[in-house]
Amino acid sequence: MLKHYWAYEFTCASSIEGILDEFNRSGPWSWQMRDSAWYGDYLNVRPAKGVRVRIHEFQEGGRTYTALLQIEPESPAERPRIDEVCKGLLAKISAQNIKEIEPYD
Secondary structure (H helix, E strand, O other): OOOOOEEEEEOOOOOOHHHHHHHEEEEEEEOOEEEEEEOEEEEEEEOOOOOOEEEEEEEOOOOOEEEEEOOOOOOOOHHHHHHHHHHHHHHHOOEEEEEEEEEOO
16 A cells, blocks of 8 residues: 555656756756556656655657656655656656546556
8 A cells, every 4th residue: 555646647848868967957856767568668756755756658659658656655745745746857858738537557
């Protein structure tokens, strides 16, 4: 059971590689590109103990992305602070049409 588990959908003109570059240039988190048989290439960061944030390209070539955020029960992190950083990073890539969606797996 997770302490917090939420997701966003957004559009962005940047490629997933461009998002990776901008997120790492902007900080404060250090992102990595990962590969999944299910999701394809995606971005991953574990900025604090028990916190994981992933960015998936939802519609390849269509520049629609999802952000999946989770906080484990033992983590001292709280949603408002993680959300603040995440939304700040989305602003850096000029993300549009940001809306909260149901978390997915």
